[in-house]
Amino acid sequence: MSDEHLSTLSNVIARRAAGARDHVLLISDDARVTYGEMNRLGARIAAALRRSGASAGDTIAVLAANGPAYLALMVGAARAGMVLAAIPVSAEDGAKQAMIRDSGATLLFTDEALPFKVSAEVVMLGEPFDRWLAQDGAADADDAAPVAVDGDAPMTIIYSSGTTGTPKGIVQPFRYRARMLESGGARGYGPDAVTLLATPLYSNTTLSALVQTIGAGGTIVLMTKFDAGRWLALAERHRVTHAMLVPVMCARLLAYPDFDRTDLSAFRVKYCTSAPFAPAMKREMLDRWPGGLVEYYGMTEGGASFVLFAHEHPDKLHTVGRIAPGGGEVRLLDDDDRDVAPGEQGEIVTRSAGMMIGYHNRPGETAASRWIAPDGSVWQRTGDIGRIDEDGFLTIVDRKKDMIISGGFNIYPSDIEAVVAAHPEVQEASVVGVPSETWGETPVAFVVAPGADAGAIKEWINARVGKMQRVADVSIVEELPRGPIGKVLKRELRDRYVGALKLAA
Incomplete structure (x- = not known):
């Protein structure tokens, strides 16, 4: 059943345009787009989509860098009740x-020449897109009318980063994003908010901050690609008040030579999410960067969200916070899917009003990602191992899939990584399990440590960890491979190492 009152990206912008038509919604390079202009552009795109033969429920795909056209396609698709599949340009x-x-898209909008064939009609962004949009002139009232959508109908397909295998399409319903659109005010956004975003629009991390800012009537400053120097310059120039970051971006900003000379006094809060966030870095951000610091923990698949107001709880920087108000429920399960005792660690499963419909075209994997409680309630497995303290704060121990089973013992890479990171020559480190004829799996440490001696680092590590945690090897690399939002691609490290062993054999 359709719900004409459900908040969507298009009708929220339409309402804002009615009251603040000339308020700037988006700043991207030299372009400035107001709420009125984005509302009109979204209506024209919705009309052009219908004239192209697409209808509500059909899928369009976007494969493009951040920019005004990408956001406008999101608005137009929502207005037409269509599904938008966001294809990662980094893949x-x-x-x-x-x-x-996999998406089943009938139309593909892209800014890159494709070296492969697709069944979808391809519309290149730029002049070809402008011609496609103007094929029948201005949209008439009937063509531009928004579609009332069912809150449970699919709205977006967000593809996973592929850190643990082939990317899966996470299908989110309109209701999922409606909750974010309506929560901006409670999260500190408002019409005077200026949010700087440099992560890709095909990431749920970016979309969360984007829609909350728009829902509250604020302004988005959108970068095509992150660069620490340019990011700081934009933050100072536009008096940025909010930002969504990932830990690797925080590290690069703090290390930038001009960081302490940049005027960041307009900041009210920085949000950080999507990857492990070291307590020491949180402390440094609190000490050196004006405004509050908030860490989010959650999944694109949905379920409960955890929030740590680091500036309010400086004694809890080792945690990811507590469940956000109205954010859902959490349970920790043992290996037999039974609740663990208070204070014990277990797999984190959550549920909330905002859950994915499922993985696109993958019913088996959708079922495997869920836990059905004895009372029949459906919970989302996170794949993370955690522990909840007496105050309700959650500490992430490690990824369940990253856990190394060596000689029958469970080894958590994060425990070893914490030791490796303390080595004076190590800038970054990641530990993965590789096949071992003797132990089944054994830990190997990959470190960014220019000019260091791998053997000496190995000896140093193994003198400081437990017997079963000792690393079999240390590999010095120029950099750790990362996904689009900063997660270390452990699978790539493992495959690279195993491949090198096979070549040497």
Whole structure:
């Protein structure tokens, strides 16, 4: 059943345009787009989509860098009641082709020449897009009318980063995003908010901050690609009040030579999410960067969200906070899917009003990602191992899939990584399990440590960890491979190492 009162990106912008038409919604390079202009552009796109033969419930795909056209396509798709599949530009060509095919998109909007064939009609952004948009002139009233959507109908397909295998399409319903659109005010956004975003629009991390800012009538400053120097310059120039970051961006900003000379006094809060966030870095941000610091923990698949107001709880920086107000429920399960005792660690499963519909075209994996409680309630598995303290704060121990089973013992890479990070020559580190004929799996440490001696670092590590945690090898690398929002691609490290062993054999 359709719900004409449900908040969508298009009708929220339409309402804002009615009252503040000339308020700037988006700043991207030299472009400035007001709420009125974005509302009109979204209506024209919705009309052009219908004239192209697409209808409510159909899927369009976008494979493009951040920019005004990308956001406008989101608005137009929502206005037409269509599904938008966000294809990561960082993926390999084969993966891109597979995701486009998986999405079932009838139209593909892209800014890159495709070296592979797709069944969808391709519309290149730029002049070809402008011609496609103007094919029948201005949209008439009937063409531009928004569609009332069912809150449980699919709205977006967000593809996973592929850190643990082939990217899966996470199907989010309109109701999922409606909750974010309506929560901006409670999260400190308002019409005077200026939010700087430099993560990709195909990431749920970016979309969360974007829609909360728009829902509250604020302004988005959108970067095509993150660069620490330019990011700081934009933050100072536009008097940025909010930002969504990932830990690797925080590290690069804090290390930038001009950081302490940049005027960041307009900041009210920085949000950080999507990857492990070291307590020491949180402390440094509190000490050196004006405004509050908030860490989020949650999943694109949905379920409960955890929030840590670091500036209010400086004694809890080792945690990811407590469940956000109205944010859902959490349970910790043992290996037999039974609740663990208070204070014990277990797999984190959560549920809330905002849950994915499922993985696109993957019913088996959708079922495997869920836990059905004895009372029949449906919970989302996170794949993370955690512990909840007496105050309700959650500490992430490690990824369940990253856990190394060596000689029958469970080894958590994060425990070893914490030791490795203390080595004076190590800038970054990641520990993965590789196959071992003797132990089944054994830990290997990959470190960014220019000019260091791998053997000496190995000896140093193994003198400070437990017997079963000792690393079999240390590999010095120029940099750790990362996904689009900063997660270390442990699978790539493992595959690279195993491949090198096979070549040497």
